[in-house]
Amino acid sequence: MIDVRPVAHVIGLVIVALGVAMVFPMALDWLAGDPNWRAFLKSGVLCVIAGGAVALATANALARGLTLQQIFLLTVFAWVAACFFGALPLVLGAPGLGWLDAIFEATSGLTTTGATMIVGLDALPQGANLWRAMLHWLGGLGIVIVAMLFLPVMKVGGMQFFRSEGFDTLGKVLPRALDISSALVQIYVVLTVACAVAYAALGMTGFEAVVHALSTVSTGGFSSSDQSFAKFSGVLEYVAVVFMLAGSLPFIRFIQAWQGEWVPLWRDRQVRAYLRWNAYAIGAIVAYEMLTHDLPLEVVLRETTFNVVSVFSGTGFTSADLAGWGAFPFVILFITGLIGGCTSSTGCSVKVFRYLILIEAVKLQLRRLFAPNAVHTLRYDGRAVDDDVLNAVISFFTLFMLSFGLLSVALALTGLEFKTAVTAAWTAIANVGPAFGPEVAPTGALGAFPDAAKWVMIFGMLLGRLELMAVFVILLPRFWRT
Amino acid sequence: MIDVRPVAHVIGLVIVALGVAMVFPMALDWLAGDPNWRAFLKSGVLCVIAGGAVALATANALARGLTLQQIFLLTVFAWVAACFFGALPLVLGAPGLGWLDAIFEATSGLTTTGATMIVGLDALPQGANLWRAMLHWLGGLGIVIVAMLFLPVMKVGGMQFFRSEGFDTLGKVLPRALDISSALVQIYVVLTVACAVAYAALGMTGFEAVVHALSTVSTGGFSSSDQSFAKFSGVLEYVAVVFMLAGSLPFIRFIQAWQGEWVPLWRDRQVRAYLRWNAYAIGAIVAYEMLTHDLPLEVVLRETTFNVVSVFSGTGFTSADLAGWGAFPFVILFITGLIGGCTSSTGCSVKVFRYLILIEAVKLQLRRLFAPNAVHTLRYDGRAVDDDVLNAVISFFTLFMLSFGLLSVALALTGLEFKTAVTAAWTAIANVGPAFGPEVAPTGALGAFPDAAKWVMIFGMLLGRLELMAVFVILLPRFWRT
């Protein structure tokens, strides 16, 4: 039997922290004289009491450290608990959602998906919009920490490949996990502040700048306006491009750059491939649009760059009617969403690293076919990739595609149209944000979906965000027996 | 430099055989007094002369046997050459297609895809419809021989796993390749004759029975009517189900059953999984249709069974308006098409065997996550699966999904709608048959597609039919250098 007390202890602390974080939206609404501040006070107190009680009841349980099983449980249930408690202010105050919609909204926030239940964002109290963006930001931070500290130990999806890299390279400078986390937080804060300042300097109000900076750096996608980024069309789109890209690059490289080592960032094969593939997608769509539509080059270039990077990075802001662009751009966007950002970033989906490994494996296999006796080794960035990593990458990819298929089936079963079901499954598993189809509101909100579809998407978003295997592993009966 | 003469020799013989096969449609049209027989005479003579000249010019070249490279070239170019020469009668006689449409039709025939360019099938001379069905039948026979004799040696997509099995088990009874081929041909003929007799006995005309038997057992899907199988609604659908299933089961098991060993057929894990998954898909759709539509159970059960088996086996006959069934059945059908039949059958797509291996790999990986020190071996049907096979399966799956994505992109680029582009890519790479969307004729014909889309589909159909890697490998510059 697994001892769940250390797990409960950490989750209790996470919920306390979440409650404390509610001080920010509370203060904002209180200063604005909006009675909605009470919702944050009540929710915050509930979180601190509930989380505190659990943490206290299980104090000392952590002394012996965490086993592998406990790390899995912690990762999954920390998110589940945070999605539940993070939903409180949205039920108790504006927008006054029902439980299901509020949990959907909080899950979409904490998983950095960015699909919303709400139409009428512009009319919400500022606190509510700040809280939604903060959920993104906290979720993004959480996942980078999990990706850098837990996943390599958990060996999920081939992440063990980065274990030695992350720890070796940093070994000299940052020997302990706490140091890595604190370096991460610093960089994350610096990126967010830089983004907010740039947004404010170039035309957003202070409030909009903060909300959108929180959503951008976390590649989340919530906006404080129903228009999403169409409200900020122009130079602000280019600013967003820079910070969406930053949010989907490997944060380990930023830590190194922060220490003065810029070379690893530019030399990183994943970074190069990611930027190159973004450029290809943008180039292809721009060429197509220029040939088929009569639009000014600047508009096409800007809108294409913004929306491609938005989907590729998994942010999911929109500044144009993507579905109206035509089939070719739509298919390209759909595929970029299934690739996603780099490992140990806030980006989601399969990730560039895994495609690079898979492509190497395919090439190797093709070479083996006609030269079966030559010695072939799979290499990535000069290092040999052992079969353990390859098998994990493969399993991840298979599981991702199977999950995507099954989510589509489940969503179609709830009565959604084919296109809606497939794009909603895509947006959930890859944590992108937008969905397309007749059931989607003109603003992009998914509130009209059947209840069953919302539950399926909640499950899908968690699955995608927690790298699938972390979730599936705890569903195995054997997991609980060992 | 690769010596292409032995390859050219065999391809020459294949074209001669194709020309000789044109005697059947020629005789049919001649007996019916239809002047279209001249088209087959001319085409047949052209094939025999061209193929014969090549075969004679390269005589004796085969004496030294074939190298691995030569086997790859032979597999790919035998299909390409046959698609070209098989198109001749459709250009020189009825339906008098242009070259591109005729090559599409012949490729769709020989790859057992079954997507047609032609509206007005019922009005064609019988010889033309017989020839279309014969292309299916010959292509199906060809692929089973390639799958059983060549692919295990070529180690394409993990097929080496079946090398020892096929040859060991049969080792005692059928020591040589020629014996396997002749056993195959016997079984294939017996299945086809049984199917034709059953069709004729239950209501088809003799001609319809022969054409549809040729299309059924090869899991091809061409019909002699624009209505496809809707013309034969009723008990004939159940007959078709039996023979479509037969066409997508491993033929090696039929050979064993033919020798009196029935047990391996029923014990085969692939066969069991395939039949079970068919049953699941049928059950799910029947339940959904009964809950959402007010239709008699017999109709729902029959139409669902027929159409699920038709798509799952990769046959592609239709007897109902699949797109009108709703999103859930559509997604299910879409996914079954991406699974496909069993290895060493006329079925296509990824195939059940590879999914079983991938699912085992994922399960193993999940178990490894929380018990990293235990010894885990990947097993299939009691035998250990070595990393070579696993890597080949994974590469195949990755390449399949990437090719599917790229074909969708390419088809969308030709101007097709999103849904049309994706379903056309699906039908091409998985050799299923039907496509859906505004550019598809009400009969299901794709003649209105842009020329570029037809070329992309021709490439896609060959890619899917020849197990992808066989095609990609000859596109590598290195292939030609060794």
Ligand SMILES: [K+]
């Ligand atoms: K997102």
Ligand SMILES: [K+]
């Ligand atoms: K077919």
